[in-house]
Amino acid sequence: xxxxxxxxxxxxxxxxxxxxxxxxxxxxxxxxxxxxxxxxxxxxxxxxxxxxxxxxxxxxxxxxxxxxxxxxxxxxxxxxxxxxxxxxxxxxxxxxxxxxxxxxxxxxxxxxxxxxxxxxxxxxxxxxxxxxxxxxxxxxxxxxxxxxxxxxxxxxxxxxxxxxxxxxxxxxxxxxxxxxxxxxxxxxxxxxxxxxxxxxxxxxxxxxxxxxxxxxxxxxxxxxxxxxxxxxxxxxxxxxxxxxxxxxxxxxxxxxxxxxxxxxxxxxxxxxxxxxxxxxxxxxxxxxxxxxxxxxxxxxxxxxxxxxxxxxxxxxxxxxxxxxxxxxxxxxxxxxxxxxxxxx
Numbered sequence: 001x002x003x004x005x006x007x008x009x010x011x012x013x014x015x016x017x018x019x020x021x022x023x024x025x026x027x028x029x030x031x032x033x034x035x036x037x038x039x040x041x042x043x044x045x046x047x048x049x050x051x052x053x054x055x056x057x058x059x060x061x062x063x064x065x066x067x068x069x070x071x072x073x074x075x076x077x078x079x080x081x082x083x084x085x086x087x088x089x090x091x092x093x094x095x096x097x098x099x100x101x102x103x104x105x106x107x108x109x110x111x112x113x114x115x116x117x118x119x120x121x122x123x124x125x126x127x128x129x130x131x132x133x134x135x136x137x138x139x140x141x142x143x144x145x146x147x148x149x150x151x152x153x154x155x156x157x158x159x160x161x162x163x164x165x166x167x168x169x170x171x172x173x174x175x176x177x178x179x180x181x182x183x184x185x186x187x188x189x190x191x192x193x194x195x196x197x198x199x200x201x202x203x204x205x206x207x208x209x210x211x212x213x214x215x216x217x218x219x220x221x222x223x224x225x226x227x228x229x230x231x232x233x234x235x236x237x238x239x240x241x242x243x244x245x246x247x248x249x250x251x252x253x254x255x256x257x258x259x260x261x262x263x264x265x266x267x268x269x270x271x272x273x274x275x276x277x278x279x280x281x282x283x284x285x286x287x288x289x290x291x292x293x294x295x296x297x298x299x300x301x302x303x304x305x306x307x308x309x310x311x312x313x314x315x316x317x318x319x320x321x322x323x324x325x326x327x328x329x330x331x332x333x334x335x336x337x338x339x340x341x342x343x344x
Contacts, residue, residue, distance in 0.1 A: 032271075032287055032309040038326070040312065040339035043092060047080055049329035049336045051164065051256050052320040053111040055119070060146050061085040061320065061327055062097055062121065064106040069332040071105075072280050079103040082123060084146050085336070087322055092338055097121070101138060101150030108164030108210070108256070110173065120170050121148050124162045135162040137173065137193075156198040158191050164210045164256060168217050171195035172240070176208025176222060186226065192240040201242050205231070210256040210318070214263065219245075221265055221295070223254035230254055230265065232295065248300050252289060256318030256329075265293040268318035268329070271307070276315060279332070285310025290319035290328060305341070313337050 049063035066080030081104060084097035107124040114120075119142040127133020136155050140148035163178040174192050179185040190202040190211075206227030213220055213235075220242060222231040229249050233242040253273055258266040269289040270276045279286035290306035306319065306328065315331040328337040 032307065034308050035304075036306045036308070036339065037343065038339050038341040040328070040337045041091070042313070042335045042337055043085065043094060045083065045094065045334050045336060047077075048332050048334055049083070050106075050317050050331050051108045052258070052318055052327050052329045052336070053109055053121075054258070054320045054322050054327070055111060055113075055146075056261060056322055057113075058145060059086070059088045059322065061087060061092075061322070062109060062111060063094075063329065063336060064109050064123065066104070066106055067334075069280075072332070076128075077105075080106045082106060082109065082121065082140075082148075085327075085338075086146075087325065087338075097146060097148055098140065099143070099147050099149050101140065102153065104138070107162065108176075110165050110167040112167035112170065114170055118142065118170070119148075120167060122165060122167045122173055124165055124175070125153075126162075135159045137162070137165065137175065139171070154193060156191070156193075158189070158198045158200060161188065163208055164223075166211045166213050166220070168213055168235070168237075168240075169195070174201070174211055174213075174220065174240075176205065176211040178209065179207045179226065190222065190242070194240055199240070201240060202233075202244075209254055210267070212257040212259050212265070214259060221257050221259070223257055223267065225253045225255065225270075228253055230257070230267065230293065248293060248295070248302075250291065250293075250302065252291070254291075255316075258318065258320040260292075260321045263296055265291075265295055266305075266319045266321055266326075267291045267293060268316050270315070275310075279310070279315050286315040288313050288316025288328065288330065290316065290326065306339070 047065040047067040051064040053062045063083040067077040070077040082097045086093045105126040109123045112120045121140040123138045125136045139152040161177045164176045167173040177188045192201045206224040209225035210223035220233045232245045252269040255268040271287045271289045276286045292303045294301040326339040
């Protein structure tokens with residue numbers, strides 16, 4: 001009888017939690033006013049494209065592909081890859097960008113092009129078990145257009161929860177880390193690698209969701225997810241140290257950052273983190289939001305370019321541009337949106 005009573009009580013609790021979750025999800029999404037001036041088509045993928053880097057000179061996009069929802073549910077996922085999306089074809093063709101290299105659980109990635117045209121691709125690679133394994137940074141070098149060979153693997157005890165990265169040289173890069181929420185942390189570190197040594201250049205990042213650098217390599221843009229802001233910092237190009245210039249309040253939780261040809265920032269954001277949590281817990285849709293931030297103005301102008309409740313693409317993590325095209329990736333959705341913007 002006691003076991004039966006406990007089972008009934010547990011069932012009631014589960015039902016209450018489910019209904020509360022559904023009510024909460026409905027409440028946080030009821031004011032979503034979807035909009036986008038343009039049209040989008042979707043390209044199916046074998047996993048989600050959490051991060052996107054575009055080689056604008058060649059019209060190629062690189063996608064960080066992995067089945068992240070499977071791992072979030074505690075399942076074993078197949079190794080991921082870096083896919084190449086050829087935007088010169090219609091529809092865009094998806095192929096592998098890697099010729100060789102280690103097994104990948106990829107996260108953030110960064111493309112660096114030397115003055116003479118040699119391209120380098122850097123990828124955050126998580127271990128099979130993040131509770132016991134160590135994050136790594138994989139370095140690839142292009143050997144034919146759009147195809148890369150693995151060159152090096154970098155590791156450091158300083159890299160504990162790598163989320164995104166940006167390369168500022170053929171061997172130099174910054175790594176943005178997110179917080180371990182289970183530990184009660186609220187701040188995390190920004191790590192710099194100078195080609196030989198790793199160092200901490202900031203220890204007050206409010207969870208680093210994304211990072212990028214200006215075209216002249218002088219200014220870093222750091223998405224502080226918990227701070228709902230983008231930190232703008234000048235970087236010392238000799239020793240890699242940084243100096244914060246300002247913080248741009250976004251009123252939403254930023255993720256990946258793309259620096260467009262005109263210097264503006266295109267930021268994937270999570271307009272409601274409660275809905276995002278419900279997405280992982282119950283599979284409910286989570287909003288996808290893309291902002292454009294003009295950082296050239298004295299008072300940065302913020303424009304919401306895209307907002308969707310999650311029906312078109314859920315848990316959007318970033319938007320990257322090529323002319324009038326906007327590519328939107330997701331933490332979990334096994335597709336990428338290729339959108340044509342009107343009047344861009």
